[in-house]
Each structure stands twice: as C-alpha cells, then as structure tokens.
Amino acid sequence: MEQKLVALSGNEAVAYAFKQAKPHVASAFPITPQTEMMHKYAEFVANGESTTEMILVESEHSAMSAAVGSAAAGARTFTATSSAGFALMWEIVYIAASLRLPICMALVNRALSGNINIHCDHSDSMGGRDAGWIHLFSENAQEAYDNAVMSWRIAEHMDVRLPVMVNYDGFIISHTADSLHMLPDDAAYDFIGKYKHAYTLLDVENPITVGPLDLTDYYFEHKTSQLAAYAKAAEVVQKVSEEYGALTGRTYEYCEEYKLDDADMVMVILGSSAGTAKDVIDDYRAKGVKVGLLKIRMFRPFPAKYIADKLAGRKAVAVLDRSASFGGFGGPVFTEVRSAMYGQQVPLHGYIYGLGGRDFDLGQVATVIENLKKVAAGGRVEDINLLGVRL
Amino acid sequence: MAVNLKTLTQNEDLLSGGHRACAGCTGSNILRQIMLTAGKDTVVGGATGCMEVVTTIFPYTAWRTSFIHSAFENCAATISGVETAFRSLKKHGDLPVQREKMNFIAFGGDGGTYDIGIQSLSGAMERGHNMLYVCYDNEAYMNTGIQRSSATPLGAHTSTAPAGSVKQGKEQNRKDLTRIMVAHNIPYVAQTTPYHWKDLATKVEKALAVDGPAFINILMPCTVGWHFDTAIGMDIAREAVETNFWPLFEVENGVYKINHKPKERLPIADWMKKQGRFKHLFKPGNEHLLERSQQHIDSEWSKLLKLEEMTQG
Secondary structure, X not given: OOXXXXXXXXXXXXXXXXXXXXXOEEEEOOOOOOHHHHHHHHHHHHOOOOOOEEEEOOOHXXXXXXXXXXXXXXXXXXXXXXXXXXXXXXHHHHHHHHOOOOOEEEEEEOOOOOOOOOOOOOHHHHHOOOOOOEEEEOOOHHHHHHHHHHXXXXXXXXXXXXXXXXXXXXXXXXOOEEEEEEOOHHHHHHHHOOOOOOOOOOOOXXXXXXXXXXXXXXXXXXXXXXXXXXXXXXXXXXXXXXXXXXXXXXXXXXXXXXOOOOOOEEEEEOOOHHHHHHHHHHHHHHOOOOEEEEEEOEEEOOOHHHHHHHHOOOOEEEEEEOOOOOOOOOOHHHHHXXXXXXXXXXXXXXXXXOHHHOOOOXXXXXXXXXXXXXXXXXXXXXXXXXXXXXX | OOOOHHHHHHOOOOEOOOOOOOOOOOHHHHHHHHHHHHOOOEEEEEOOOHHHHHHOEOOOOOEOOEEEEOOOOOXXXXXXXXXXXXXXXXXXXXXXXXXXXXXXXXXXXXXXXXXXXXXXXXXXXHHOOOOEXXXXXXXXXXXXXXXXXXXXXXXXXXXXXXXXXXXXXXXXXXOOHHHHHHOOOOOEEEEEOOOOHHHHHHHHHHHHHOOOOEEXXXXXXXXXXXXXXXXXHHHHHHHHHHOOOOOOEEEEOOEEEEOOOOOOOOXXXXXXXXXXXXXXXXXXXOHHHHHHHHHHHHHHHHHHHHHHHHHHO
C-alpha cells in the first residue's frame, strides 16, 4: 500500500487516525498535553473534513460519561485526555469497560499531581491499569498513529467489545514533529470498517436496560464474563496487527524485540524511552556486549506468557518503570514482569525513572547496561533502583 | 395540545409494576406520569438513587423504554452523549430505525442533581442538548439512608444532621436549584408535584416540545425519610403548594408564570406538623426555627411574584 510520508506531531498524527475512522461522536475537555489533538480534530470539523459531532463537556468526568452514553446509543465514539483528567474519569473508565463499550481514547501520558506537573510519565495510565481497558503504548508518532488506527478494529471486534487506550508520551511524542507514513483515508477506513453496534438504546422496538443494579447473585458472573474477554482481546490484537502489517508493511506484536535474539542481557521498557535505549544498545553492541531490548506495546491485557518466553534463559533482565507504585515493590511493569517470570531462574531488577518528565538520557541507559553486566557476571544490584534523580 | 385525563390514562404504561419502590412512594408515580406523556420514543437515563435502584435490579427491569444508568453524578452528561449520538447517527443515516425525533429524559434525585450532579447538569444545559432533566426532589439522600442534601429544608431531621439535644436538624435553608436552572437561560424550566397531575403532564409536554434543554423540578414526598403515613404522600405534595413551600411555576424563555396562587396560603407549621422529620421543631424553645422557616418561604414567594411581574412585562 502506497502511503504518504508526512511530518506531524504525535497529537496531529492521532487526530488523523481518529478522523479516518469517521467516528459519529467525540467528547473532549482540555488538558495539557492532550489539547492539541482535540484542537486539530476541532479544525477538521470546522472545515468540514470530518462530520463527527463533538461534545465539548465541562470536565473529563463528563467526557467519559458522554462517551459512555454515546457508545451505548450505538455510535462510534472517542475521547482523549491526560493525567489528572484521566484520574477524574476513573469511575467511569471502569463503567465503559464493564458495559463493553468499544470507545477509543488517546491517553497522552503525563504525571499525576501532586505536585502538579505537565510532563511525561506513565502514572496516569498505570493508575487505570486494572479498569478493564486495553492499553497500547507507542514509541513515536508513527506508532501512535498505527495504534490509533488499529484501536478501532480491536475495540469493535465482536469477540472483544472493550475500550482501547492509545498511550503516547506527553510532549516527547505529542508535541514533537516526527516523520511518519499515513494510510490514505479510504484505505484506512476500509481497514477499520463501518461501525456495527452490539447494542443500542435507540431501537425503540427493542428497548434495553443498560447498567442495572447487580447484586451478590449476578455481579460475580458478569465480572467473570468480562474476565474471559481479555484472552480473546489478546488474540484479536495479534490478528489485527498482522493484518495491519500486511497492509502497511509495519508489523506489530505484543512487544517489539530489539537485538534480542542472542542477548544475554535485556532491558524491558515502554514508550518513547525505547528509542533512547536502542541508541545506547547499538553502542554497546558495537563493543560486543550482548544486550537487547523488549519494548512492551500491549500492557493490558498483559502478555505474561509471551514475555516470560522472550526473557527465558537470559543472564540478567532490567525492567524500567516510568511511574512509581507508592509503597509497592517496584513499579507496575516490574511487578508484572517479575510475576510472569515466577519459577524461572532469571535475575531481574527494576528501575524507576523519568518521573514528571525528567529526561531519560543516554547516560541512564548506560548505567542500566553496566548494572546488567554486573548481574550477568554474578554480581548483585538492588532490586529496585532510581535513575536520573538527585539523591 | 391540552392534557386530557382520558387520553393520558389510555396511553401505554411504560413503567411496569413489580418494581421495588417502598409502599407509599410518590417517586414511581412521578416516573409513570412522565412516561405516560413522553411515550415510547424515549430514552431514559437514571442517576444512581432510589428510582434507579428500585426499577432495575438485575435480571429485572421495570422500564419498557430503553434505560441507561451509569453513575451518581453523571446522568446529564450520559444522556447528553445519547442525544448527541442520536443526532449524529441521524445525520449519517445510521440509526437502527430512521426517525426525526426522540425524547431524551435524564432523572436524578436531589442528591444526584442539587449536589454531586450539578456540574454535569449545568454543563449539559449550557451545551443546549435536546433533553429534559427531571429532578425528583425528596429533600435528602433517601437511597443511602436519609442524609442531608443541599435540598433539605431548614430544621429537617436527617441521619447526618439529626435533631439532638444541642442541634435541631439542618441548620441551613435549602438551595433554590430551579432558579439556578433558570439562570442557564434555557427555553423551559418548571416546578411541579405528582399531586398536580395536569400541571405535571402539561409541563412535561412543553418541556419535550422545546428545541433545546428543559428542566423540571418535582417535589417527591418520601414516606420513609419525611416520616408520614404511606397513605398521605399526595396530600403532602398538595399542601407543599398551598403553603408556598413549593410553588407551581414555569419559566418559558425567561418569562415566569406562577401556575397556582393559593387564595390563602397555609402556615408552614401546618405542613410540617404532619411530618416526623420536623417533630422536634414543635418542642418549646424551637419556635424561632418555625418562624425562620415561615419567613424564608414568604420572602421567596414575594421574590417569585416580583420575578413574574418583572418578566411578564
């Protein structure tokens, strides 16, 4: 498929991806760094390039509530937010998943307050990791665009019917001009397909009740049926990604492997930091150090077995979290990966880095690799380490 | 179209019996009256609260139209999403059954409306959605056990502002939500009660006919929270109007109209006497609270008269 090479910020790229699905409804409330995405979308609507109805609500809580109403009415629906906005939505984020509504959302990752901070970390997304959404992470504008196009197919698959969150790092991806390939509108829409609702409030002849009171006699069964959807969702993510790869030449899996095949030492990371890590890995590889990278693209559902297989037999693994789990044992990615590795004799340690947009630089990657070398040689480092912070 | 009892009662009852409302509840009566007027082409949204809980306990539903409940504070936002979806699907030719118009009715209790839901309500009204928001105001959080809300009147006993040896129930006057809604400059705002069926039906009909948002505040006497005999809920509603505690009025495009002016307004103490929640106000030493209530009601009534005079101009 011939695709146009364009220069866009991550926010603009995602706005295009959402527009290409011809959504019926979008709800939006401003929060930095998500704002520019909705500015771009509002321009599309103002110029007649999109016929989406926008609901410009008075809070993120209402943005998600309106999205729930719209999706339950049978409309293709999306929204976007960051940080505190996502935290304010939190109650309804669960409801969207529980009602099996295929809403797509751009979550432009930003640190949670307090103190208030507008820059990137993953504490927003991680705070909602158990809410029932599919979480896809992106390394750059291209991946944010691709994930956003695919998000519709994944969310709307009749075996899935779950909301999908496309994560991309605030400012680092959202506000940086990047070159990427975009599908022509028709090809993107052909790939996404026309929307089919699973249920609608608007069929007067077939009225339905959505969101009833669910007590001790049924709630658990309903949660069980929801739990069953995530195995299906993982299969569908894989299938849709393969199809997208065949169309665009850009292939995606649950994780991206970088120089992993023969690596003795592995860094596990999410988001834009993977690009920085790859650069330093190249330098070490040139010196003959067998280090590689596993970049997690799909954090929910968590591909535990897949990751365990990829990390099996390595001499040392370092897991990097761009969020803290206060009072927990390491960051959320660390605890998940470590749990997935249970029973394997692979030394594994964790890092917390980049909170509140603190730069993740080449030196920090080198520190991690030096520590990996130490562990691989039988030495010890702390289970949980901090990177790039004044102590 | 003038409301007619004969045709109204022949309409399909869209809220089935068998729901779990308390004996003597005037809330289910309010819903039935609204739905008799609204008809089948309606989507209903319910905020968490008594009426949502009693009508939709899985696997049962009392609703014969589509119904959605999402959470406590977001009913207006949720229905604004449904209404926008309807407009968009219609525009794109994607409705399941193509139709020009549907009714979108959100309802919430006073907790879900005056308090936790006021932001969502205000936003939806300002945005101009074609929807009717109905508050069934029973003047406290009845579903969670009769806690005070900003709709609870002065002196009422509630579980979080109880009458005790030092305190005498709620220490503040109630908020005037209806006038807050008027300040949104929406096409239609009204107040009514389930006793005044003709008034209620007329107001629902008007509210659904306007192009844009409408708000109706309906007093819902609550046998459990107000402590009165299950048989007299409708009398309590009637007397709330005769005492000017709850005037029947409407505001169409900014013009106030009082729909009923009592020939001789009854003293508020007469109405309070019938409700256990005010029992302590009749103890010696609490006369000033009764006076304060009466003064508040009289001053609000005279303001309302002035607003009518001013806007009818």
